[in-house]
Amino acid sequence: MATLTLGQGVSRQYDYWWTVYKRTWKGSVISSFVSPIFYVLAMGVLLGGFIDGDPAQLEGATSYLAFVVPGLVAAHAMQTAVSETTYPVMSMIKWQKVYDSMIATPLRIRDIVAGHLLFVLFRLLTTCGVFMIVLTPFGVFLTWWGALLAFGSQILVGMAFAALVYGWSARLRSESGFGVLFRLGVFPMFLFSGAFFPITNLGEAGAWAARLTPLWHGVNLSRMFSVGAVDWSLALVNAAVLVALLVAGWTWSVSGLTARLVK
Amino acid sequence: MISAVGLRKSFGDFEAVKGIDVDVRRGEAFGFLGPNGAGKSSTMRMIAAVSPIGGGELRILGMDPAVDGPAIRGRLGVCPQEDTLDNELNVFDNLYIYGRYFGIDKATVRARAEELLEFVSLTEKARAKVEDLSGGMKRRLTIARSLVNSPDLLLLDEPTTGLDPQARHVLWDQLFRLKQAGVTLVITTHYMDEAEQLCDRLVVMDKGLIVAEGSPRELIDAHATREVAELRFGVGQEEQSLEVLVDKLGDLGDRVEVLPDRLLVYSHDGEEVIAQVHERGFRPAAVLVRRSTLEDVFLRLTGRTLVD
Numbered sequence: 280m281a282t283l284t285l286g287q288g289v290s291r292q293y294d295y296w297w298t299v300y301k302r303t304w305k306g307s308v309i310s311s312f313v314s315p316i317f318y319v320l321a322m323g324v325l326l327g328g329f330i331d332g333d334p335a336q337l338e339g340a341t342s343y344l345a346f347v348v349p350g351l352v353a354a355h356a357m358q359t360a361v362s363e364t365t366y367p368v369m370s371m372i373k374w375q376k377v378y379d380s381m382i383a384t385p386l387r388i389r390d391i392v393a394g395h396l397l398f399v400l401f402r403l404l405t406t407c408g409v410f411m412i413v414l415t416p417f418g419v420f421l422t423w424w425g426a427l428l429a430f431g432s433q434i435l436v437g438m439a440f441a442a443l444v445y446g447w448s449a450r451l452r453s454e455s456g457f458g459v460l461f462r463l464g465v466f467p468m469f470l471f472s473g474a475f476f477p478i479t480n481l482g483e484a485g486a487w488a489a490r491l492t493p494l495w496h497g498v499n500l501s502r503m504f505s506v507g508a509v510d511w512s513l514a515l516v517n518a519a520v521l522v523a524l525l526v527a528g529w530t531w532s533v534s535g536l537t538a539r540l541v542k
Numbered sequence: 543m544i545s546a547v548g549l550r551k552s553f554g555d556f557e558a559v560k561g562i563d564v565d566v567r568r569g570e571a572f573g574f575l576g577p578n579g580a581g582k583s584s585t586m587r588m589i590a591a592v593s594p595i596g597g598g599e600l601r602i603l604g605m606d607p608a609v610d611g612p613a614i615r616g617r618l619g620v621c622p623q624e625d626t627l628d629n630e631l632n633v634f635d636n637l638y639i640y641g642r643y644f645g646i647d648k649a650t651v652r653a654r655a656e657e658l659l660e661f662v663s664l665t666e667k668a669r670a671k672v673e674d675l676s677g678g679m680k681r682r683l684t685i686a687r688s689l690v691n692s693p694d695l696l697l698l699d700e701p702t703t704g705l706d707p708q709a710r711h712v713l714w715d716q717l718f719r720l721k722q723a724g725v726t727l728v729i730t731t732h733y734m735d736e737a738e739q740l741c742d743r744l745v746v747m748d749k750g751l752i753v754a755e756g757s758p759r760e761l762i763d764a765h766a767t768r769e770v771a772e773l774r775f776g777v778g779q780e781e782q783s784l785e786v787l788v789d790k791l792g793d794l795g796d797r798v799e800v801l802p803d804r805l806l807v808y809s810h811d812g813e814e815v816i817a818q819v820h821e822r823g824f825r826p827a828a829v830l831v832r833r834s835t836l837e838d839v840f841l842r843l844t845g846r847t848l849v850d
Contacts, residue, residue: 282612283612291643292643294642295639295642295643298631298635299630302630375628377626377628379622379626380622380626380627380628380687381643382592383592383615383620383622384615384644385611385612385613385615385616385643385644386612541594
């Protein structure tokens with residue numbers, strides 16, 4: 280009998296995830312599409328109206344809106360990825376036990392993890408994609424290829440978070456850990472990783488602390504491409520860090536789910 | 543279909559399965575009997591190619607689960623002890639989506655799902671949500687789901703635990719039809735009547751070991767007498783305690799067991815025992831003569847102490 284390839288293993292879960300999406304997309308419309316637009320209006324347009332569009336101050340952006348948008352979308356990618364890999368993972372392990380039924384079939388742990396992460400990829404492509412399309416008329420993207428690369432950066436940072444958080448959720452016994460993750464991890468990163476202001480405003484030490492967060496690499500990459508001020512060697516570092524985190528997160532997720540389900 | 547030699551499984555310091563030999567042949571219904579914690583479910587999870595073996599040898603459908611897990615699982619049907627149905631999907635989708643995991647094409651799995659819903663009498667519930675089903679319906683759906691890939695070997699871990707008598711009999715009937723259709727069944731249970739109804743051959747497990755093996759009839763013959771006379775004495779009816787009565791009646795059967803409220807006398811002829819009791823001047827409040835069952839075998843082999 281031919282061995283199952285990862286592609287086959289994943290494609291066999293397509294119907295499951297499509298059914299999940301059909302059932303849940305309505306509930307995710309507000310958080311995925313509407314709230315980010317509110318952020319853009321409140322922070323970018325209304326608050327940003329008080330801020331001088333000085334490219335020297337704003338990492339090359341000619342307006343605060345153009346500065347904040349690529350950061351916001353990257354931060355939104357992180358939040359989407361985290362929300363899809365925290366409670367849903369615990370539910371599938373512990374509450375609904377969907378994974379228990381999956382491992383009784385030919386599917387292997389890595390097929391299951393890959394299927395779940397591909398669903399997160401789909402969620403990122405749709406939410407960030409819609410976000411970017413809606414923002415295009417605001418004239419915040421300098422070039423079309425820059426906007427596309429910015430979009431790719433947002434997806435990459437989202438997937439790095441998805442893989443890392445998945446591995447953590449797979450090991451977590453109680454959902455109370457998620458509160459800690461949100462309050463001490465996601466929320467401070469959202470505010471202080473350069474999405475809303477240049478990290479140099481944090482002072483030398485603060486800026487270096489921000490550079491250590493995965494989100495900053497995504498925000499920086501997304502912004503450089505978006506405003507058309509690309510430092511290619513820095514871009515390479517940002518991308519390499521995110522790819523490394525994604526690969527490490529994948530291994531950590533597969534080992535975590537294996538330890539949890541294969542006893 | 544299954545061949546295990548010296549099969550073991552440990553969880554930390556706890557040895558759940560301590561070296562068992564099992565051989566299940568094509569077309570038979572094979573049972574694992576035992577109290578809670580006997581190692582039945584651990585054994586089943588190893589056979590299901592979900593849990594790696596802790597020691598010994600295991601071949602399932604001629605393959606090694608450590609190497610050919612996906613291929614083995616593709617030919618197994620698994621009905622787990624706890625329902626793992628997806629409560630958020632409807633009844634039909636539970637079958638359809640599960641069938642897709644096996645790589646069965648959409649049209650085939652749709653037809654198969656319809657067929658199975660018919661088989662477990664859930665056709666009218668096809669669009670119902672799983673959480674609205676009764677316990678018996680959920681079990682039937684789980685069984686239907688385990689059949690979606692037309693398995694060669696069906697593993698049922700305590701299939702009727704928690705069901706009411708009607709639902710149990712409906713399930714037994716369906717399992718019997720599967721057996722008639724040539725599906726090899728492996729069942730764990732702690733219900734003796736279930737084992738007697740369904741199993742051609744069974745093993746009794748206790749504390750991780752096999753303590754007896756054979757057909758239900760063979761086990762009864764080997765470990766119990768043909769009949770059991772149950773003598774019930776009302777409270778305060780006789781001056782002597784039951785222990786004292788054992789001294790006076792103990793010679794009547796092959797074995798006498800004292801329970802808090804009654805004596806069980808194991809004998810080839812229960813009526814004769816009752817006659818003798820009366821002849822010796824004792825007047826039990828109630829007497830019952832019954833055929834001995836697997837339950838007697840089971841309690842004899844695994845003891846009456848409660849296992850949590």
